Amino acid sequence: MESLIELLPQLWKAAGETLYIVGLTLFFGGLGGLIVGLGLYLTRGGSLLANKPVFVVLNLLVNFVRPIPFIIFLAAAQPLARLVVGTGIGNNAIIFTISLAASFAMGRIVEQNLLTVTPGVIEAARSVGAGTARIIFTVLLPEALGPLILGYTFIFVALVDMSAVAGYVGGGGLGNFALLYGYRQFNPIVTWAAVLLIIVLVQLVQYLGNTLARKALRR
């Protein structure tokens, strides 16, 4: 317990780093997921921009990336991270890699949520002369907003999970903190303090997501 009190500054710093990593990956991965999901949805047969080759390639890519365990993906994507962000280790590298993995996971969720929008509503928008871009922003996304918010909440939890692995490639955060000061020092109290903090964070975000989704769905 005393050691935990001594470690408090490090704990807050780690919590801050987790928020930093998760916040940025939620932004980049979320955006990537939206693009991948929209791509899957729009190019699917019978959809607004139906294009079989594009759909098949995108679909294959998503299925290729998603089953790779994250810790292996982290190692495998290191050369790519080095190429894009200039380094293979540290927070920035891990933000890149998590965002990449999250884009594909989130893409699937976005696709599924968009598929719940009734085709008739899209047809109604087309019948008044709306173009594809307008339909995306005024019909598709608003109509699927409730489930999309829940989808993003879901991915947030996955992002916290992924960020915990960051310690392995020199990233910071609560996962790294728990490993470094708890697990390796045989100090379960420190480990559990980090875990507790993560649980509180997840609960808060889930509550926020539920509230926003309820508002969007007006239920």
Add this chain to the structure above:
Amino acid sequence: MAIVELRGVSKVYPPHEKGGSDVVAIDDVSLAVEAGDVYGIIGYSGAGKSTLVRLVNALERSTSGEILINGQDIAGLPERELRTVRLGIGMIFQQFNLLGSRSVAANVSYPLEVAHRPKAERVKRVAEMLDFVGLADKARAYPDQLSGGQKQRVGIARALASQPAILLADEATSALDPETTHEVLDLLTRVNREFGVTIIVITHEMDVIQTIASKVAVMDQGRVIERGDVFDVFSNPQQPASARFVSTVVKGIPNPDELAVLRGRHPGRIVTLAFRDNAVDQARVFGEFARAGIGFEVVFGGINEVQGRSFGHLTLALSDAAATDAPTTPGAGGTDRIDAVLDRVRTLTTVTEVR
């Protein structure tokens, strides 16, 4: 000039599976809708009605033929140019297809936003339209708070917001109960009369055609098999499929099963008389029977009214009161008097001897 004209239009889908044959949804259809018409298109499910109506605003693209809207052929227009065409064609749907994320007012405003109309104009127009459909008090409500009939009225307000000259109604009342159906049909009639909007109504309910349409086309297997004034098609359908539709609203000529029952109950001769418009004087027809002393009983049929004109069929069981002992088979002695009367009646109307 017709406001909507289809010339030899076909729509062919590629085969569902490899090696299969093409699916012909619309087969060489020609159709002309005059401005101000309420044009009904009727047919069973799968007859191609929904596809046909979607060709008019190019939600579906035709495979061949010309589709003229105000004289402009839209069949080959690129998607971008179609958007302006679509602003002049409103559409309402069976499932209403309102945007659940938008309030009633925002739904009605949507086509105006698409058309880049200024905000002040949008607000004014939305209020006008909601007033017209009687939902001014629901402007801030959301679609999921409305009943089916109210949703369709919002659908109509939305479809007419951009002041189109043409309104397409795709099974617009099929999800509504009979009473609400008539409210919506009354509204569509007002749309036609007050705004002069040409309406194309797709339906499988003959009742809808009878209530609002002036002209009708009957579709079967992707083809238009019969067309004309509603009165003509209703009172004298030429095709079996049309006759089947008509019989759903007009009890006319007994079908074989019904006839067997009638035969069992009435041993005498049975004839069906056609009554059409006021061309046939019912009083004179029945007078002939009465004068000749031929007993008659109406055993089947009905008289219907379409656009203020009546028509129908009555099936009579005849008996010769003066020759009750005589055999009643046709041609045998004792039926001569009936034949004589029927000959006279034939000069007044169409007589079909039912055997």
